[in-house]
Amino acid sequence: ETGVTQSPTHLIKTRGQQVTLRCSSQSGHNTVSWYQQALGQGPQFIFQYYREEENGRGNFPPRFSGLQFPNYSSELNVNALELDDSALYLCASSLAVAGGNNNEQFFGPGTRLTVL
């Protein structure tokens, strides 16, 4: 069984640039969630993708967008980068089952984004 993988591991960008982060879900999982973790904080929910559509969104502006592909992998795109976007970006995958009431999320190692 393959766990959640993310790429790249580290990235440095400048203000105003755009960035794309990638995530491959754990085998057998159909749902991907993205989180932003600032230094010294707990992860903050950005959005979730299920069946290639956004399925819930946290308090993040529209310049944070995403995609999910038919193989359940996902991308997080951030436009017009700001200094405060510097953080660890975590992807988590899970298996959503119709009628189910639990959704254990398993995290990847994250992408460390630095905006200068």
Added chain:
Amino acid sequence: GQQLNQSPQSMFIQEGEDVSMNCTSSSIFNTWLWYKQDPGEGPVLLIALYKAGELTSNGRLTAQFGITRKDSFLNISASIPSDVGIYFCAGQHSLDKLIFGTGTRLQVFP
């Protein structure tokens, strides 16, 4: 963004001691989860709880889902050096977002 209240913020203990940390919320949750995060890594799921009052163990770890559904605790018995890390609680209302706590940083001295 919203974060759950987690305490203590940090703990410095000797190897072999027991550890207890808890998490409280102003709203109820359907699921509570506990994660451990090492530096430079993503959080690793330790225990998931699905019913109010549920007590679940995973080796030396024991967690409980509070009866009010607004709190949870995690105990670690007989701590060892590899227990070092940051422990996060997370609550879940529905099948999307997890709301994380502020974290408890655990340091274990030999």
